[in-house]
Amino acid sequence: MRLSFSNFVFSILFISVFLFSCSSSETGNDKTKKSAYKNLPKSSGQIDEVILVMDDAYWKGELGNVLREILAEDYPALPQSEPRFDLRQIPYKAFKDLFKRGSTIVFVSPTNCDSDLCRHTKAAFENYTKQGNDFLISFKDVYASPQKVVYLSAPDASGLASNILANDERILKAVSEIENQKALRSALASRENSSFAKAVSKKCFVDATIPKSYRKVIEADSLYWFRQDLEEAVSNLVFHVKQFPKNFDDADFDVAQFIIDARNEYGEAYVKSDTEGSFMTTETNFEPDFKPAVINVKTVIESRGLWYLTKDYMGGPFLNYAYFDKANDRVVLMDAWIYAPKYDKRPQIRRLEQLMQNANFL
Numbered sequence: 001m002r003l004s005f006s007n008f009v010f011s012i013l014f015i016s017v018f019l020f021s022c023s024s025s026e027t028g029n030d031k032t033k034k035s036a037y038k039n040l041p042k043s044s045g046q047i048d049e050v051i052l053v054m055d056d057a058y059w060k061g062e063l064g065n066v067l068r069e070i071l072a073e074d075y076p077a078l079p080q081s082e083p084r085f086d087l088r089q090i091p092y093k094a095f096k097d098l099f100k101r102g103s104t105i106v107f108v109s110p111t112n113c114d115s116d117l118c119r120h121t122k123a124a125f126e127n128y129t130k131q132g133n134d135f136l137i138s139f140k141d142v143y144a145s146p147q148k149v150v151y152l153s154a155p156d157a158s159g160l161a162s163n164i165l166a167n168d169e170r171i172l173k174a175v176s177e178i179e180n181q182k183a184l185r186s187a188l189a190s191r192e193n194s195s196f197a198k199a200v201s202k203k204c205f206v207d208a209t210i211p212k213s214y215r216k217v218i219e220a221d222s223l224y225w226f227r228q229d230l231e232e233a234v235s236n237l238v239f240h241v242k243q244f245p246k247n248f249d250d251a252d253f254d255v256a257q258f259i260i261d262a263r264n265e266y267g268e269a270y271v272k273s274d275t276e277g278s279f280m281t282t283e284t285n286f287e288p289d290f291k292p293a294v295i296n297v298k299t300v301i302e303s304r305g306l307w308y309l310t311k312d313y314m315g316g317p318f319l320n321y322a323y324f325d326k327a328n329d330r331v332v333l334m335d336a337w338i339y340a341p342k343y344d345k346r347p348q349i350r351r352l353e354q355l356m357q358n359a360n361f362l
Contacts, residue, residue: 043103043144047186047347048179051099052089054108055117058157059089064106066161070168071175075346077289077304078317082346085175090115100143103178106150110157121153135163138174148178180354187211187351200224201362204239205325205332208359218270225270233340235348237355242268242331248324256290259303259322263335268308278311280337282318296360298323307337317345317352323361332361 045051050071050095058064072083090099093116099105100290110120138150152171154160164171190213197210203222205308210226214237216227223240242262247253260282267280282288288305301322308315318337338345 040141040143040145040147040284041101042092043147043178044098044101045103046086047183047350048085049104050085050087050175050179051097051102051105051119052087053092053105054089054093055091055115056091058108058110061157062161063157063164064089066164067108070164071172074268075349077286077306077319078345078349079306079315080085080345082344084172084346085179091119101147103144103146104148104150104175105143106175108152109161110155111144111153112155117281121151124151125153135160136167136170136174146178146181148174150174171195180230180357183347183350184354184358187355189213196224196226199237204241205328205330205362206239206359207336207362208239208334209355210237211355223255223266223270225266233343233348234338235352236335236337236339237352238266238333238335238337240333240335242333244324244326244329244331248326253361255301255322255324256288258301258331259290259301259320259333260288262322262331262333263318263320266335271309273309273312273347275309277307280309281309281343283308283315293321295321295323295357298361300324300361312341317349319349320358322358325361330357 001148008069052059052067054063068087071085072087075082075084105295107117107121107124108114109117111118111125120196125137128139135154135304136150137150138148140195141147142149150171152160152164183335188209190211193210193212193214196214196216197208199219201211204224211228214226214228216234217226217227217236220240222242223238226237228235237319240262245253245258264281267282269279271280272278282307286306290301290303293300293302299323303320303322305318306315307318316339317337320336323332323336336349336354336356338348338352340348
């Protein structure tokens with residue numbers, strides 16, 4: 001994929017406007033209600049496990065289809081198909097006990113029906129009118145903590161399905177909030193290695209949290225490589241710095257190619273197997289995805305794709321964030337990649353994703 005400087009600038013402007021509008025919208029329509037309960041139980045569930053409370057008939061029909069289309073779509077750039085969220089649908093009568101401790105719960109119901117779920121959903125909207133007459137409202141820490149409870153409703157099922165399709169990004173944002181926090185807590189279960197963090201800050205200009213479960217593999221002039229080995233699941237974090245490209249302002253400058261070349265360069269230099277002449281490179285038969293993103297107010301380029309070892313049979317997904325810091329004449333890159341042939345890749349890449357998204361480019 002070719003990403004020119006002009007497209008890069010346009011994407012930055014677009015994402016900035018989009019994030020501002022989302023932020024403004026959430027302030028008015030997605031306010032959270034302080035729980036009236038004290039000593040709430042701890043929420044439960046695996047990372048990205050979402051409980052959907054909705055009638056079986058709606059789950060098997062159009063409403064279920066649009067929810068699966070958005071919430072269970074393929075997580076991007078994995079070697080095998082894995083859903084963005086693991087959905088667990090239950091009828092309202094089953095919503096009790098352990099289900100109430102789920103970290104993310106979504107109630108889905110039209111209001112032109114007569115059922116316990118309809119009445120519960122209507123009450124939620126009527127009791128919290130400060131959130132407006134929107135089709136989506138959400139609250140924190142209702143039955144457990146930390147927890148997000150989301151309600152999706154409209155007068156009829158068809159209208160609700162249309163609202164869901166038209167507001168997919170907003171729904172994903174609401175459902176992702178607590179799951180992102182869970183992924184970050186899981187990544188930091190071993191706590192922080194402060195000496196590693198200080199070294200990365202000084203040499204690679206990134207304020208990032210490095211878990212104690214990671215060990216240092218390589219330290220070079222402008223690069224750090226950290227690795228975690230857990231039961232045949234290997235997670236890697238790489239921070240490195242490149243000189244800002246002199247032709248960055250040229251119309252034909254290819255941002256995407258610059259990023260791929262940068263990660264291929266360190267892959268060939270440092271990431272090898274026991275097979276002679278083998279090294280890590282980016283899979284070109286599976287074209288990486290590139291898009292602008294924002295990390296702590298800094299606009300970056302996010303890239304996702306697959307890596308493999310030449311002359312060998314190892315490979316997996318990678319995630320990269322590149323910050324083009326023109327003021328300081330440098331490009332700072334955070335690169336994560338995993339090797340876990342016997343395990344699902346999404347939970348592991350999600351932990352790395354949250355480590356990087358909570359970093360700060362200096």
